[in-house]
Amino acid sequence: MVFSKDDRILIQQIHLFKGxxxxxxxxxxxxxxxxxxxxxxxxxxxxxxxxxDRQPGSGRPxxxxxxxxxxxxxxxxxxxxxxxxxxRTVRQTARETGISQTSIVRIIHDDLQLKCFKKKxxxxxxxxxxxxxxxxxxxxxxxxxxxxxxxxxxxxxKVFTVAPPVNPQNDRVxxxxxxxxxxxxxxxxxxxxPTFSKSVMVSVAISKLGCTNLIFVEPGTKxxxxxxxxxxxxxxxxxxxxxxxxxxxxFQQDNAPAHRARETVELLHRETPMFxxxxxxxxxxxxxxxxxxxxxxxxxxxxxxAQIRDEGELRQRxxxxxxxxxxxVVDEAIEQWRExxxxxxxxxxxxxxxxx
Numbered sequence: 001m002v003f004s005k006d007d008r009i010l011i012q013q014i015h016l017f018k019g020x021x022x023x024x025x026x027x028x029x030x031x032x033x034x035x036x037x038x039x040x041x042x043x044x045x046x047x048x049x050x051x052x053d054r055q056p057g058s059g060r061p062x063x064x065x066x067x068x069x070x071x072x073x074x075x076x077x078x079x080x081x082x083x084x085x086x087x088r089t090v091r092q093t094a095r096e097t098g099i100s101q102t103s104i105v106r107i108i109h110d111d112l113q114l115k116c117f118k119k120k121x122x123x124x125x126x127x128x129x130x131x132x133x134x135x136x137x138x139x140x141x142x143x144x145x146x147x148x149x150x151x152x153x154x155x156x157x158k159v160f161t162v163a164p165p166v167n168p169q170n171d172r173v174x175x176x177x178x179x180x181x182x183x184x185x186x187x188x189x190x191x192x193x194p195t196f197s198k199s200v201m202v203s204v205a206i207s208k209l210g211c212t213n214l215i216f217v218e219p220g221t222k223x224x225x226x227x228x229x230x231x232x233x234x235x236x237x238x239x240x241x242x243x244x245x246x247x248x249x250x251f252q253q254d255n256a257p258a259h260r261a262r263e264t265v266e267l268l269h270r271e272t273p274m275f276x277x278x279x280x281x282x283x284x285x286x287x288x289x290x291x292x293x294x295x296x297x298x299x300x301x302x303x304x305x306a307q308i309r310d311e312g313e314l315r316q317r318x319x320x321x322x323x324x325x326x327x328x329v330v331d332e333a334i335e336q337w338r339e340x341x342x343x344x345x346x347x348x349x350x351x352x353x354x355x356x
Contacts, residue, residue: 003042007032011042012051064103070111072097073104077114122351123284133282134349137341140280144250149337150208152250152276153241156291157217162314163197164304198311202318205237206291206330207249212240214322216315225261233264238271251275255283287353288340294333299325 003011010029014020020028022040076088076096090108094101108114125133144152201217215236221227241249251272253259260278268275286292302321308314336356343352 003034003038007034008042011039012046015043015046064099065107065111069097069099070107073099073107074112077108077112120354122353123286125284125350129284130349132349133285133288134345134347136280136282137288137344137349140276140282141338141341141345143280144338146338148250149334151245151248152252152334152337153205153207153209153212153245154252154290154334155203155205155237156254156289156296157201157203157223158296158299159199159201160300160303160314160318161197161199162308162311164308165300198314200311200314200318203232203237204291204295204322205241206295206334207245208331208334209249210244210327211325211330212237212244214318215240219311223258225258225264228258229264229267233267234271247273249273252281252289254285254289255281282344282349285344287351288337288344290330290333290337293340293353294336295330298329 011025014025014028022036022043025039026032026034026036073093076093077090078087088096090101090104093099094104097104099107200219201223203215203217205212215232217223217232223232238251241251249272251268252275255278258264265278282288299318299321303314303317308317340352340356343355344350346352347355
């Protein structure tokens with residue numbers, strides 16, 4: 001058995017000052033549940049070494065976590081420091097070193113004392129993208145004060161599929177340790193997904209003043225400049241925004257081809273009090289649009305909480321989820337906008353979400 005530090009001191013003192021042997025000590029302290037043989041071993045150690053403390057190097061020898069193996073694991077898992085993307089996973093490191101994955105994990109956490117950070121997806125940026133993002137982010141900061149941001153209607157479109165998005169890393173099935181994989185029902189282990197899942201595209205505009213309803217794009221519709229202007233803008237979105245804000249609002253859109261077409265820009269000049277022109281909005285920047293960096297993620301999480309059977313149920317689920325969507329979530333997302341613009345400027349137009 002393993003004695004606590006206080007127990008070792010107590011046994012040592014009683015033995016030295018009263019001369020109690022192992023049986024006498026066990027009898028005197030029944031509440032401790034000591035075993036005679038274990039106490040005897042401790043007393044023998046006391047006589048041989050003069051102390052009951054554990055000696056350096058005692059216990060099971062470390063046969064795997066040697067300094068050589070620790071260095072080897074460190075070289076593999078940290079190689080991205082000077083060669084980005086070349087580091088090894090725990091499984092790859094175990095395969096290359098011949099060390100078990102359990103020992104690799106212990107080396108990483110206990111010996112190397114490394115901390116794990118989860119990667120995030122981000123858009124690929126060219127040097128031209130970065131320069132443009134930094135310049136235009138600064139222009140937007142200069143043009144729109146904290147107060148004026150509340151009047152901006154941010155817009156975006158997204159495709160939702162009947163089949164939910166899957167993250168295999170977090171999709172696990174637990175079973176008793178005695179079970180073998182072949183004994184588990186296939187329905188629990190396999191997640192089937194149709195090759196071409198039915199989908200719907202929705203568009204929305206959000207602001208601190210309020211949000212439009214979800215605008216559905218009919219399946220098979222080609223969203224060219226004419227459809228975007230005649231249907232999405234003139235028939236659906238702009239009338240909805242006017243019902244919320246009257247004639248005091250700023251319209252935002254990204255740089256999709258239909259959005260930056262000459263006829264679209266001319267229409268927005270005529271039909272909106274103010275809009276963020278294509279030459280001011282940073283291209284390739286979903287991390288600067290509140291709908292992209294916050295709202296769609298929350299929607300997706302809530303829509304797919306339960307399985308969806310078909311396209312009709314998907315539409316219904318989207319409408320119900322959006323109807324229950326809290327304005328406070330929208331406000332919090334928009335309040336991050338200027339902070340994100342400043343972060344984009346500080347990084348020279350590069351990625352910044354991992355710094356927030």
